[in-house]
Amino acid sequence: MAYYTNHFATIFFLLFLSSFTINNTPCNAKLSSTYYDSTCPNALRTIRTTIRTAISRERRMAASLLRLHFHDCFVQGCDASILLDDSPSIVSEKNALPNKGSARGYEVIEAAKSKVEKLCPGVVSCADILTVAARDASEMVGGPSWSVKLGRRDSTTASLVLANTGALPSFKAPLESLISSFKDHGLSARDMVALSGAHTIGQAQCSLFRDRIYNNGSDIHSGFASMRRRRCPINEGNNNLAALDLVTPNSFDNNYFKNLIQKKGLLESDQVLFSGGSTDSIVKEYSKNPYKFKSDFAAAMVKMSEITPLLGDKGVIRKICSAIP
Incomplete structure (x- = not known):
């Protein structure tokens, strides 16, 4: 009798554990406005300071950061793929016709990333930094502010093809x-x-x-x-x-x-x-x-920033925004 009791107890425990695991797998991860509150509480303040400094030096940078975020989200989703440089495994979206010679602000995002990395190594994604930077840029020049949900991860790929073939609307489009x-x-x-x-x-x-x-x-x-x-x-x-x-x-x-x-x-x-x-x-x-x-x-902007983000165990947290770890 004890055998059956222990047997059923074991089955019950395994079912419970299975249910717990399923309900807490990374695939159920969601964006949250409090995502970094415990893991990197000063991240947003640090990003804001970097963005304010950059725009105070060059007012035009506000528009550039908004555009950079837009061009990222419309190609593969908001995954910081636009920030990747050419490498043996990457053909950079920076070379795409809508970006080459006109997309700007990469160094500002990289500067914010560097400062956040010193606070909380390997915690805050470049995709989130770019999203927050767009919000801060708007506010800096008299535009609206909004609550940003966080928790995006960075892509390990880029798509020059998508960036060149219609994912980004043309300036001549009807x-x-x-x-x-x-x-x-x-x-x-x-x-x-x-x-x-x-x-x-x-x-x-x-x-x-x-x-x-x-x-x-x-x-x-x-x-x-x-x-x-x-x-x-x-x-x-x-x-x-x-x-x-x-x-x-x-x-x-x-x-x-x-x-x-x-x-x-x-x-x-x-x-x-x-x-x-x-x-x-x-x-x-x-x-x-x-x-x-x-x-x-x-x-x-909130809707755009939530276009197919990488969540949970998808993607990575890059150490620098221009290269895959």
């Missing part, structure tokens, strides 16, 4: 193509318009808007086009920079949407948001209500 691209990543048309509002800060290279300012089309203000030609000659100056918003180029506000209504969007993918299509009403709404724009931008 409206329906843009809507479809964002939908593929779980983002709505409203999310797309709100996120495009990040172009209220930052600059673009002449090569990206030359065709628009020289085509004399009906969708561009003639005076605006004429003024932009001064910094973008028709046959030279590809890398010359122009502010995406001439009026308040360093402040995160809703002037970007007012520009679109006046046909003063610098890129084709900007102006197409207000061109008689389905997003016209959203542009008008944001042009009149800066609080709604900032609220929707923050919500869209």
